[in-house]
Amino acid sequence: MSKYECPCDYVYDPAEGDYENGIEAGTAFEDLPDSWVCPLCGAEKEFFEKLD
């Protein structure tokens, strides 16, 4: 599973998830609900870029 980076520098790491916003560890970026936004700046998923 890949990490994804927000333009604000936040990195979504599927190994960690986003606990504070109800996203369990092990959740792939692709499986995040469309309502999920960057916990740091509020940007929607479409603005994230895949890291390799």
Next chain:
Amino acid sequence: MFKPVEIAPGIYSVGCRDWDIRDFHGYSTYEGTSYNAFLILDEKNVLIDTVKKEFAQELLDNISKIIDPSDIDVVISNHTEMDHSGALTAVMERIGKEKTVLCSKMGLKNLNSHFPGKLNLRAVDNGEELNLGKRTLAFMETKMLHWPDSMFTYVKEDKILFSSDAFGQHYAGDCAFDDEIGDKVMDHAAKYYANILLNYSSRVQTLLKSVQESGLEIGMICPDHGVIWRDNPGAIIARYDEWSKQDGVKKAVIIFDTMWKSTATMAREVAKGIESRDVHVRLMNTRKCHRSDIMTEVLDAKALVVGSPTLNNGIFPVVADVLTYIKGLKPQNRMAAAFGSYGWSGESVKILNREFEAMKMDVIHEGLKIQYVPDEADLEKCFVMGQAIADKILDAC
């Protein structure tokens, strides 16, 4: 200011006052603002932040009253936004283009997009220190307070925090310090928090906790706008804690617009109902109050009540303007309710309720719509609605 102010031995405030700005990207600045910059004299001389582009010469003149600008060794950019970086390239021409500009990792990216290839930038790490001779600077990454590039610079020996936009106020009077300006500083600081930082409240909480845990001693806070907190920096830290928690006080803000005074009449009755329960209420006409002043009132209000007539099957444009603005600043833990008059179709209440849900507000009343002109019975309904809103507020606070 037109002359530097020594804020601690060898440390000067050298920025500029924008006396007559009244609209700061849509934020009403009735007392102007200032773009603060700071000069530290040591074995290495340092300039922290610059000013808006058109004030470059004034900044250089201020610095020249203390040292020759070319004697500055290092420049620090705590924040990329143009009110603090606009003068950077012009100032570097005078200081020396080859000299280092220190910034955060995101600052490097963002300054490069603003001034491609023009600056000798170096990114510092969170917690990195820089020895100036007698003093040591420490850099703290403060991402999204309020831009990705934002950082603070701390002088360890003097216990001074250079906090970029955080703890700032848009104020350009002749006071330089909190103890000179007096109580009104908190009104300016509240407006600043509500309009610039509210949406990053969880970051503020994280910051305050990490400051507390690290035991960082703060003797003075120097923001990039307004006065310096030298007398009581603890006071603004306590207020930031309060504002960022967003528990809310016993207060409702009613914002409304009106076509033929029906919705205005309803607003008054709703306000009377709220007031009858000894809950504070602010009545704000969206075409008479500036959106940034409305936001300041929303800051600590437990409930947002919105009144809009139905116009062309929608809500009033200025109400939509203010709601868009409020929505972006993401107030948390709020209650909401809607009302409005209508002629033949009455969509406004339904639309407002949808907006509240999108803002994750707790809709505490189904809403009240009244055709054309409210009669006695309708006014009673408005009053009762106000009482119901107040009761919910009292239950929650």
